[in-house]
Amino acid sequence: MKRNNRAKWARMSLLFTLILALITVPYQKADANTINVDASAAIMINGDTGQILYEDNIDEQLAIASMTKMMTEYLLFEAIEEGQVSWDDTVQIEDHLYPLSHQGGLSNVMLRSDYDYTVKDLYESMAIYSANASTMALASHIAGSESAFVQQMNEKAGELGLDHYDFVNSSGLPNSSLDGHHPDGTPADAETTMSARSVAELAFHLLNDYPEVLETASIPFAEFQAGPDETVNMPNWNQMLPGMSHEYEGADGLKTGTTDAAGNSFTGTALRDGTRLITVVMNAGDPQIRTERFDETAKLFDYGFDQFEDITVVEEGQEPEDNTFTVSGGKETEVSVVTSENLNVSTQKNANQDYTLEVVLDEELLNENGELVAPISEGERIGTLKVNFDDPTEYIQGTQLSGVALVATEDIEEAGWFTMSMRGIGSFFSSMWTSLTDTVSGWFN
Incomplete structure (x- = not known):
């Protein structure tokens, strides 16, 4: 059940599509x-x-x-x-x-x-x-x-x-x-x-x-x-x-x-x-x-x-539109990513095809809440930036080259007990304050 929840979180929260202005690309499989x-x-x-x-x-x-x-x-x-x-x-x-x-x-x-x-x-x-x-x-x-x-x-x-x-x-x-x-x-x-x-x-x-x-x-x-x-x-x-x-x-x-x-x-x-x-x-x-x-x-x-x-759809070192992701248990709470190499596709010269780009995080790196888990090393692969045609193109099995790897831009070290404790205390008082303000606001509604 835990794995199913994680997969659900990954699908709902992280397998989102980056609509990058619907670029026109020619493609039609023969x-x-x-x-x-x-x-x-x-x-x-x-x-x-x-x-x-x-x-x-x-x-x-x-x-x-x-x-x-x-x-x-x-x-x-x-x-x-x-x-x-x-x-x-x-x-x-x-x-x-x-x-x-x-x-x-x-x-x-x-x-x-x-x-x-x-x-x-x-x-x-x-x-x-x-x-x-x-x-x-x-x-x-x-x-x-x-x-x-x-x-x-x-x-x-x-x-x-x-x-x-x-x-x-x-x-x-x-x-x-x-x-x-x-x-x-x-x-x-x-x-x-x-x-x-x-x-x-x-x-x-x-x-x-x-x-x-x-x-x-x-x-x-x-x-x-x-x-x-x-x-x-x-x-x-x-x-x-x-x-x-x-x-x-x-x-x-x-x-x-x-x-x-x-x-x-x-x-x-x-x-x-x-x-x-x-x-x-x-x-x-x-x-x-x-x-x-x-x-x-x-x-x-x-x-x-x-x-x-x-043609090159995405260049090496390019940041996706939303390029930061939540990290659990790290000294930093977010990590940014870039593409590891150019993302190339074969396109037919005289046909038009729209596509979108999609970020897919590697499921084995996620916790039950769909978050990446520290430690993370600079250059470590954390997911894929995929290209999705409106008329789906097809790739041979085992290549998974319909996309390009997304890698971390920095090291995220695992947080110590003190940092995690203080973060927990801050979260506790933040939730108390939210509860209090919601209660007071309710008095005047």
Whole structure:
């Protein structure tokens, strides 16, 4: 009950809307009626804010093929960041991966049992050439087995706020292609599936948490040292990169995927004039023509870059209209706040949309009376300044970037017993005086 009261106070007293003269902003999310994208599902988001700019059938769970490797990349970067593995580690290659790496019908670099490969070697072959055996070797190196790694993949998807996903292996291959060596606990005929929305969310987190992934994903061509006297050519499957057949200005990633079930799919990203777009097309175009996924992606990029622009709604250091909030138990009874960074939104160039700004205090920082509680440190986040369109815009789950953090402008130390006692005495006499004046006034009414 106490938490319900606190939430009620927060909603009634603090989740107020700051009407800042109803500024006119252009925005209109596109859908399948706006542009014709030939794909079973497609989505485009702003790569910095997570704002959805285009959507078509984005919640149906479909096979994603090698786009699965984006989660493997995420967990690899996380393991390196946490010191669990390093780029220079020598990776033990399990026996069944040697023949798998020589299967011509699968994307692979040929691995040899008489040669050592590092994490960096195998990562580059995964990120550039979508090498499947390399991916599986990395998964086992990180988690001890691919089965344990698949469990980590699904757990991380939950942590990132994804809604529609089922990871069954680290590579995105159908389990039926693994000659009985599919991860324990997964069906022999299963294939990893996700919704377009969840794929876009995964790409968003990968690019924002580990932007260095683009340093490798953007390489059009590389060579893999398969042995002391053997190299393997690795042209990037992403044909939108510079110098490739479907080169697109600003394209620098991210991951293709192709199986019979997934068709020709692609998660693309491009950066122009400071704006990054992320797109996903699933089972795009003619199944017999792999490059049509890049044609469909180009339609999305063209629409995004031509029709939208990023504008700054609120600048860093800006004070909201009512910028002071009550603090309980502090030497000071109020704290002022400012925005921690610019608040940007993607806006359509030729449509008008009104919006208001709303202050939302972090509920876990409030007491039962809806007040902030001391101590508070300068720069500490205490809430969010959100932008609300009259025609609501939509953001992908887990980003919460429809607003910008509000931070305290000063330290508020916890008050000592003497200060609190004197404050209580003052409050007591103030209430007595109010009661007395109300009584006297009543005599003359």
